[in-house]
Amino acid sequence: MTQGSYVEPSYERDTRYLGDRIVDRGPGSAMGEGEWPVEAGRYRLVVARACPWANRTIIVRRLLGLEDVLSMGICGPTHDADSWTFDLDPGGVDPVLGIPRIKDAYERRQPGYPRGITVPAIVDVPTGQVVTNDFAQMTLDFSTQWRAHHREGAPDLYPEALREEIDLVNRRVYTEVNNGVYRCGFAGTQSAYDDAYERLFTALDWLDERLTTRRYLVGESLTEADVRLFTTLARFDAVYHGHFKCNRQKLSEFDALWAYARDLFTTPGFGDTTDFVHIKSHYYEVHRDINPTGIVPAGPDVAGWLEPHGRESLGGNPFGDGTPPGPPPEGERVDPAHNPHVGPDGLVRSVRG
Known part of the structure; x- marks a missing residue:
């Protein structure tokens, strides 16, 4: 993520990176x-x-x-x-x-x-x-x-047999969802916003339908595709729904997509790396061109992230033949005050299914 003023007729991300x-x-x-x-x-x-x-x-x-x-x-x-x-x-x-x-x-x-x-x-x-x-x-x-x-038991997040499908899913998720929320938030004209909004929710509806019958985006366990989608979903209700005007509905108002997000959140590595305070502070305080006062909203209530998700019934195993990671190093743990579901060991406190 870069800094500066973003608002323009139709938002275009600068993708000229240091490619070494x-x-x-x-x-x-x-x-x-x-x-x-x-x-x-x-x-x-x-x-x-x-x-x-x-x-x-x-x-x-x-x-x-x-x-x-x-x-x-x-x-x-x-x-x-x-x-x-x-x-x-x-x-x-x-x-x-x-x-x-x-x-x-x-x-x-x-x-x-x-x-x-x-x-x-x-x-x-x-x-x-x-x-x-x-x-x-x-x-x-x-x-x-x-x-x-890699640690012993590390998952294969980019298995060779699934790479073509992962790449296809990733391309659509990137253009329509990961970057799609930014196209909504930084649109400088009504027509640019309307187009971005329609594309975003068309993709979210597609994802919701896809995840109705499968636990993960590709295959029977976690892959790179799930990581890429999760970080946008984790920010959706807290930031993108209001701040970026992605407000047809909240993530929590989707059926499969919300259950999927909760499943990932309670999987080691996902919820325990999510800092809701930092997320809201960044978007609302830095983006003064779309939030001139810099006021950070108090909500939403994040208690629902631990509600039972029931995704195990779809089969699959998050780590395949591997194992979950242990607690994060002490100096890298999310402050429990920033994510009430994180305990003193740095892990999400409970997984209730």
Whole structure:
């Protein structure tokens, strides 16, 4: 997610990212242009819990058990027009990178970096420069290039046999839902908004129907597709319904889609990485062009996220032949005051089915 003023006749996301990749080419293999080697402890993932694109990387990193090999720096939920900042850390400085704002790492990569300062970003710790901010490729590479460092029992989130279907679903979810809510919120004309609104809810209706007969979007267990959809659903009632005018109905007013979201929320790695306070703070305080007062709403009540979902009757297993991750590291746990379902061990307190 980037910063700045978004409102224009028809919102278009700038997708010109730093496209380098961190890859495993095997012993003795040379890196190609734009490739960096997978090395435990060399890189730092910089995120903000408020950002849905960054939240994806937090979830995948946790599901795969990469915490010990890929450290994580967490920016605060708000930023100015210049950069995301490490205002949550003592002295406002990231303790590993030694910088107060992620823009500094972009500038080390390319002085005068001309595009948006976005999270997530992976930084090469020895040089202090951003390697990549291509969020879509980033999580796929966590699954395919970092396999040697996956925890025992890690799920296969991008199984080769399902990749074609996952990619098809992901494309529609990205254009119509993940980015569709932004097209609604940042539309600068009534016609642009009307078009975005219609496309968004057409896609949500399709997802609701698809998930009526299957527990997960693709296959019988969690995949990359579920991660990508979840982070938008987690923000829907809290932000997109009101702030972005995506208000035909709330997520909680869909049948299958709401039960599906609750199923994921109570799965380790999903609800325990969701920070409702940071989410609302970011959107309502930063987007002053559509919320000039900066007032953050008190609601909605999030108690319903633990209501029984009944999705087990559809079959499947979230982790396939694998196992769930354990509690998140102590320094990476969501503040229970920001998500009342998170207990002192960092996990969602209960799973009631």
